[in-house]
Amino acid sequence: MYRDYILDHYKNPRNSGELPGATHTYHDSNPLCGDELTMQLRISDGHVDDVRFSGKGCAISQASASILTEEVKGKSLDEVKRIDREHVLANLGIPISPARIKCALLGLKALKGAAWGLTAWPGEEVKAK
């Protein structure tokens, strides 16, 4: 589970810190472990010009958010919208036990919160309705 690239993203998070001129910001947390994550986007013309995240949490939540920011930077919102739970888990490339799923999805949840104000856990949107 703790592959080298996961630990690398954890120790050297990409796109980490405050985003100057952010147009969209969303803060979220995982009640189970108290992980905190803020996702900031600068969106113009339907594209994610820049993205940064900050937070405190486990290797899985931080690496997952880091990988996600690399992916969405420069993408159109339509493309970003298609990123779902399965995509994030596949991108992580490691088996995630049920107890750690929310760690892996916290970044995506915060991203969707920032871009569209969605507050449901990815994959549970229908249930939440």
Add this chain to the structure above:
Amino acid sequence: MAVTVRAPASTLDVARIRADFPVLAQTVRGKPLVYLDNAATSQKPRQVIEAMSRVFEEHNANIHRGVYEFSERTTAAFEEARSKVARLVNAPSEREVIFVRNATEGVNLVAYAWGRDNLKRGDRIVTTVLEHHSDFVPWQQLAAEVGAEIAVVDIDGEGRLRRDQMSAELRKGAKLLALTHTSNGLGTVNPVREIAAEAHAAGATVVIDAAQAVPHTPVDVQDLQADFLVFSGHKMLAPPGSGVVWGRAALLEKMRPFLYGGDMISRVSVAMTEWNELPWKFEAGTSSYVDAIGLGAAVDYLWAVGIEKIHEHELALVGYLLPRLSEIPGVTVYGPRTLDDRVGVVSFNIEGIHPHDVATIFDREGVCVRAGHHCNQPLMTRLGVPATTRASFYLYNTTEECDALTRAVHAAKKVFGV
């Protein structure tokens, strides 16, 4: 951080005790199960499992209702469990022992049935930063509802209650003291009797959360001078669904019921209802009677082993683990550094590794620990950490399991290169 402690010797026959717990013979990912999450819940001996199976297999029927033999036998077993619990905590009367699902429900019972009628705008509630959410959130919400104030007493650097602050808060006047007997996050045991005396002098009613105390140390409600005391069965070898509120009869008599319905009434007409006597006034609906009977069997088991001996055994394990754990570079241990006034809870962090990752790596080594905020977020905030890793002992744990834990710490450090 060097820690040296002189531990008492354990007098328990742990091998024999372990043979009573079927789950302890299980393996996890090919490794022996090392169960160190007893503050979350305990494992169950076959004596408890069999006592519950016997009800289902031999005489199951609803309690307090049937006039046939099976109902009478089940009722007798349920009420016998109550009398065992009463003796366990030295309650003056069995009438004062109310069965609930768990300590959380117990605190809610007191908050609703006593708190709502006795706390008013401007009243002060004194509590501590050591409280589990179960003994904090109900009071926080009630305070907001009625306009009462909450004072939260702090801890010192070793996780012990600031006695000076507690006395000062109580001297300002208090209507309620909500105090944990033993911290689930740090293992600190509070000087309940002294504080309860000060609280009474201030005119406060005293509610004690003994969820982490009754399973591990002798608890005497009369000696403590408590007014209410709650605990959960599942942390003391009994099944989940068994919990207890003990309360002074004089207070319980004056209180309104918590839940309304069947079994808690003596007479119902279309116009009005009269409540049943204590304790059944507070036990609406069909109780979790098989769980309560399991709790009775757990009390028998704890008595047979000896609760004082269990406490000494756990302290021996803390005395073994604490110096070994705290000498590992990068490990920070929270809570008391000595064996005085504590139980077998050891909370720690490894620098550079989130507790969730620690627990995941421990799991691969077969070591079960709790990682998170332990339903203790105000305490985590006070400690300045989002979470900790917590190992918590019980009567069946061994020094070999402590060694497995320290090996797992080294394994986690290796994975993360710290």
